[in-house]
Amino acid sequence: MTAEISPHYRPATWNEIGHFETIENGQTKVNAPLAARLQAQPYRITGQLFFDVLHAPCPCGTHCHPARSTDWEIHPVYGVEVCKARTTRDVADDAHWNSFDTWWKSDAPGH
Numbered sequence: 689m690t691a692e693i694s695p696h697y698r699p700a701t702w703n704e705i706g707h708f709e710t711i712e713n714g715q716t717k718v719n720a721p722l723a724a725r726l727q728a729q730p731y732r733i734t735g736q737l738f739f740d741v742l743h744a745p746c747p748c749g750t751h752c753h754p755a756r757s758t759d760w761e762i763h764p765v766y767g768v769e770v771c772k773a774r775t776t777r778d779v780a781d782d783a784h785w786n787s788f789d790t791w792w793k794s795d796a797p798g799h
Contacts, residue, residue, distance in 0.1 A: 732767075
């Protein structure tokens with residue numbers, strides 16, 4: 689499922705979610721350490737479930753940008769949280785989750 693984070697009224701740290709990948713001279717360049725950090729544990733996304741008819745799912749065997757498997761998305765996103773244990777436990781138990789903002793600042797490179 690896709691989660692579309694709108695640019696309004698969100699913590700600045702949410703911008704870091706997409707910064708592991710940049711385009712230079714038409715080529716995609718991946719910051720491997722940052723990508724590994726962002727992909728190391730599950731996320732819990734909270735928001736409105738929205739059926740977006742403007743985006744079509746990717747047909748099997750093709751590479752679409754962005755890749756989508758459904759017309760459903762979470763939009764707008766109200767919250768992004770990171771699993772404290774780096775493994776999915778009880779998704780509904782708030783004790784297992786940190787806000788992305790708190791996690792990013794506490795586990796930021798250089799800390």
